[in-house]
Amino acid sequence: MKIKSLLIANRGEIAVRITETAKKLHIKTYGIKTAKEPNALYLRLVDDVIDFSQSQDEIPEFLDIERIIEAARQCKVDAIHPGYGFLAENPYFARRCEEEKILFVGPSALAIFKMGNKTIAKQIAQRYQVPLLQGSQRNVKNPQEAAEIAANIGYPVILKAAAGGGGRGMRIVEKASNMEKMFKMAANESEKAFNDSSLFIEKYVRNPRHIEFQIMGDRHGNYVHLGERECSIQRKHQKLIEESPSSAIDEKLRKEMGEAAIRVAKAVYYHSVGTVEFLLDADKNYFFMEMNTRIQVEHPVTEAVSGIDLVEWQLRIAEGQELTIKQEDVKLSGWSIECRINAEDVQAGFSPNLGIIEKVSFPKGKNIRIDTGITDYSVITPYFDSMVAKLIVHAETREKAIAAATAALKKIWIRGIKTTIPFCLAVMNHKKFRKGDFNTSFIEKDMDKLYYNDEEDEMLAAYVATFDFAAELETNRTAKPDFERGRNISPWVLNKRLKSL
Amino acid sequence: MKLLKIKKQQEPEYIAVTQGNKKYVIRNPFSDELKINGHKQDIKIFEDEEGFTFLEFKNKKYLAEITDKSQNKYTVLLNGLSYSFTIESPISYRRRKYLEKHKEISKLEVVSAPMPGKIVELLVEPNSRVKEGEAILILEAMKMQNEIITQVSGKIQKIYVKAGDSVAKDEVLMEIER
Numbered sequence: 001m002k003i004k005s006l007l008i009a010n011r012g013e014i015a016v017r018i019t020e021t022a023k024k025l026h027i028k029t030y031g032i033k034t035a036k037e038p039n040a041l042y043l044r045l046v047d048d049v050i051d052f053s054q055s056q057d058e059i060p061e062f063l064d065i066e067r068i069i070e071a072a073r074q075c076k077v078d079a080i081h082p083g084y085g086f087l088a089e090n091p092y093f094a095r096r097c098e099e100e101k102i103l104f105v106g107p108s109a110l111a112i113f114k115m116g117n118k119t120i121a122k123q124i125a126q127r128y129q130v131p132l133l134q135g136s137q138r139n140v141k142n143p144q145e146a147a148e149i150a151a152n153i154g155y156p157v158i159l160k161a162a163a164g165g166g167g168r169g170m171r172i173v174e175k176a177s178n179m180e181k182m183f184k185m186a187a188n189e190s191e192k193a194f195n196d197s198s199l200f201i202e203k204y205v206r207n208p209r210h211i212e213f214q215i216m217g218d219r220h221g222n223y224v225h226l227g228e229r230e231c232s233i234q235r236k237h238q239k240l241i242e243e244s245p246s247s248a249i250d251e252k253l254r255k256e257m258g259e260a261a262i263r264v265a266k267a268v269y270y271h272s273v274g275t276v277e278f279l280l281d282a283d284k285n286y287f288f289m290e291m292n293t294r295i296q297v298e299h300p301v302t303e304a305v306s307g308i309d310l311v312e313w314q315l316r317i318a319e320g321q322e323l324t325i326k327q328e329d330v331k332l333s334g335w336s337i338e339c340r341i342n343a344e345d346v347q348a349g350f351s352p353n354l355g356i357i358e359k360v361s362f363p364k365g366k367n368i369r370i371d372t373g374i375t376d377y378s379v380i381t382p383y384f385d386s387m388v389a390k391l392i393v394h395a396e397t398r399e400k401a402i403a404a405a406t407a408a409l410k411k412i413w414i415r416g417i418k419t420t421i422p423f424c425l426a427v428m429n430h431k432k433f434r435k436g437d438f439n440t441s442f443i444e445k446d447m448d449k450l451y452y453n454d455e456e457d458e459m460l461a462a463y464v465a466t467f468d469f470a471a472e473l474e475t476n477r478t479a480k481p482d483f484e485r486g487r488n489i490s491p492w493v494l495n496k497r498l499k500s501l
Numbered sequence: 502m503k504l505l506k507i508k509k510q511q512e513p514e515y516i517a518v519t520q521g522n523k524k525y526v527i528r529n530p531f532s533d534e535l536k537i538n539g540h541k542q543d544i545k546i547f548e549d550e551e552g553f554t555f556l557e558f559k560n561k562k563y564l565a566e567i568t569d570k571s572q573n574k575y576t577v578l579l580n581g582l583s584y585s586f587t588i589e590s591p592i593s594y595r596r597r598k599y600l601e602k603h604k605e606i607s608k609l610e611v612v613s614a615p616m617p618g619k620i621v622e623l624l625v626e627p628n629s630r631v632k633e634g635e636a637i638l639i640l641e642a643m644k645m646q647n648e649i650i651t652q653v654s655g656k657i658q659k660i661y662v663k664a665g666d667s668v669a670k671d672e673v674l675m676e677i678e679r
Contacts, residue, residue: 168644185639188621189646236645347583351616351670352643359552382617386643413553413564414581422581453582457563459537460556461584462517462525463544464565465575469588470515470530 003027003078003103003319008046009068010083012373013390014295015042018081021311030075032068034061036383041375050075060383062086065093072102079103079318081311085385088294089116105318107293111268115291118162119200121264125288128263133279133287135202143183146201147176156204159183161190161197167237168193172204207439208279209248210234211286213261214302216313219271222323225258226306227332229275229298232440233427235350240420240443241427242298243337244305247398247436248280257286264291272317273299273310282439297340297390300369304336304394334394335401339409339424341372341389343380346423346451353418354380357388363411367394367404380417388419398436402428422451516594517575517586525586610653612675614668618642622664625657631677638662638674655679 005028008015015031019042022029031046035053043049050071052061061067063086072080080102082088088106091113097104106112115121119138126132134153139162140146150157150173159182161169169190171182183199191197214226230246231239249257261276275296277289299310308325317323344350357378362370372389374380380388391412393404406428409421427433432446443450517525528536535542545557546565556563556579569576573588589597621639625631636648637657658676662668 185646188639192621192641192646193644238645345583348615354617361551361553382643410580415553415564415566418578418583419581451582453580456558457579457582458519458523458584459525460544460558460563461565461577461579462519462586463527463530463535463537463542464546464556464567464577464579465570465584465586466515466517466525466527466588467530467546468567468570469573469575470513474531 001078001103001319003315005030005075005077005079006105007050007068007072007075007077007080008032008083009062009080010086011037011040011042011062011384013371013387014083016045016373017371018083018311019045021309021315025312025315027315030077032061032071036381037379039377039379041373041378048075065090065096069096069100069102073100077102079105079315081105081314082294084294084297089292091116103318105272105314107268107270107272107274111270112293114268115293116163118160118164118290121290122288124267125264128267130260130264130288131286133202133205136200139198139200143180146183146199147179149201150176150179153203156206157201158204159186159199159201161186161194162200163194163196163198164190169199170237205279205281205287207441208281209246209439210277211246211249211257211280212275212277213258214273214275214299214310215261215265215270216273216317216323217265217270218317218323219320220322223262223265224323224325224327224330225261226302226308226330227254228257229301231298232438233442234440235443239298240340241338241424242301243335243401244301245332245335248284253284260288264288273314297387298338300371300390300392301336301338304369304392305332305334306330334396335398336392336394337401337405339391339405340387340420341391341412341424342386342420343388343417344386344420345418346420350420352382352386354382355417356380357414358416359413360415361413362389363408365408368392368408402434422453425452426450514591516589516591518589518594520585608679609658610655610677610679611673612637612649612651612677614640614670614672614674615649616640616642616647617670618668620662620664620666620668621646623660627657627660629657631655631657640668649674651677653677653679
């Protein structure tokens with residue numbers, strides 16, 4: 001079945017991203033308007049807008065399964081793309097789409113369910129000879145049971161939400177005395193985020209790398225992998241910088257891990273694009289962590305090095321098309337880095353920086369890609385996650401990619417909010433990162449300073465402040481009738497006026 | 502001689518003091534003969550057609566914005582980072598120095614919300630003793646649970662919030678007596 005119309009049940013940059021590919025494939029797109037973001041950029045790009053802004057519902061718009069299904073039926077769309085987050089990995093939502101004969105752009109509800117439940121996923125991985133970490137083979141009920149298992153496999157251990165993802169509902173327990181507190185926090189967070197407080201426990205590998213493999217499978221039993229992504233630059237389990245390939249993986253390991261990833265996908269008859277996540281320890285042993293049954297935030301780095309449009313294949317596979325790409329056709333070239341630009345204040349412990357974007361400007365270039373959901377006057381609300389844009393660069397070598405990312409980051413101007421750009425610059429500038437010598441504790445252990453600035457920056461800022469202060473003093477001193485009351489004159493204009501007096 | 506002295510006094514001088522008490526002595530901010538900490542500097546300030554304010558210094562462009570000011574307290578955002586200053590005249594600077602020397606340290610530490618969010622759980626009760634670095638409550642913001650940690654050791658005096666409350670940035674949460 002050819003998809004002619006598509007409801008995008010998501011917002012922000014990913015809604016924009018999906019719209020772009022849909023346009024290329026001549027698919028009519030529908031976006032969902034919410035009261036929280038009625039003027040969002042993605043709504044200007046879709047062909048038609050479904051208005052949820054009058055909603056009195058308790059359930060957040062993008063989580064409201066029945067409402068989205070109802071809207072899809074009314075608009076008679078052929079398919080729903082869930083993006084990432086929200087309902088993307090909700091098996092019940094995929095099931096409801098199947099029931100309503102709407103194509104869900106993703107794998108089957110059963111595959112989502114199996115992979116979404118970490119304990120089942122681990123059992124599957126084990127059955128298909130994919131290496132696993134020691135831990136509970138099922139959910140643990142209470143802190144006491146967790147402590148017993150931990151005593152067996154040895155501390156440190158990690159508690160994870162069975163229904164989890166994105167770093168939420170996860171806690172590392174270093175010693176037995178912390179178990180009760182950490183268990184409570186993880187269960188609490190998991191209950192809130194996923195409506196399911198069940199946890200499982202596993203051995204915690206210190207300082208591992210986070211390596212994930214992009215796979216694609218169709219409904220005809222064909223599978224390929226598109227190499228790895230290195231996502232070790234994380235803070236509180238949230239990825240901040242990703243790249244492909246990884247400096248830790250050679251051709252042999254890539255083949256081995258790629259094949260393991262495909263075995264996991266095959267086991268659940270996975271038909272879509274998906275990601276299998278592994279931990280890689282210092283001795284290059286890899287362990288299956290989980291499978292993400294959706295398009296991921298960091299998918300553009302794989303697109304850059306493989307030249308494959310993943311959203312296009314998601315849609316084509318959903319239509320029932322056969323993969324025309326064979327493993328031997330997959331040629332990965334060059335190096336790609338993605339920097340996530342979040343509305344966060346790096347100087348205040350990455351706290352959310354809400355506000356209105358007064359002005360934004362991104363650099364353009366052959367090897368620069370910007371995926372963003374914001375534009376001038378966009379509002380950063382507390383209702384959604386803090387990511388506002390992604391910078392993706394692609395170059396021949398890792399060294400050149402780092403240089404390109406640095407140059408591009410310095411040309412992104414955003415006025416109105418603070419972002420993680422100074423953080424990204426600090427990483428690009430870090431000796432160990434440049435050498436490719438890092439792991440998931442990089443931010444915590446290797447970074448002395450979480451943001452980058454030049455020596456002179458403070459002096460320049462001092463000058464700006466003093467200039468403005470002096471200009472205001474000057475206006476008060478030369479108090480003539482001032483119809484603008486000084487308020488609307490920028491100090492630089494004032495400077496010109498003062499000089500011309 | 503007298504004339505020369507008067508002229509020198511008229512050349513305005515300002516002192517921008519950072520939070521870490523670093524001094525930038527800036528003379529003649531409007532003139533082309535701008536001096537910072539005794540060195541002549543070539544800085545250009547301008548606005549581009551897109552409405553961004555830039556500084557030009559040593560052939561490099563810097564994006565700058567005053568994000569907060571009240572009286573002589575300024576916060577400037579430069580290249581995405583905040584810098585805070587108090588701008589003083591030579592006289593007010595001397596007064597400030599004097600006051601700092603004679604200031605008393607407050608016994609009460611006020612804990613405020615570092616970010617807007619929702620209180621998930623209070624980990625302390627009034628009158629409980631806390632140690633520096635201990636978690637006192639959990640604040641949920643942007644779907645993440647954050648432990649709020651006390652910077653001082655002492656006794657919890659007052660708690661202004663309860664679990665389930667939504668709080669704004671900088672809202673006072675607790676008071677701790679050192």
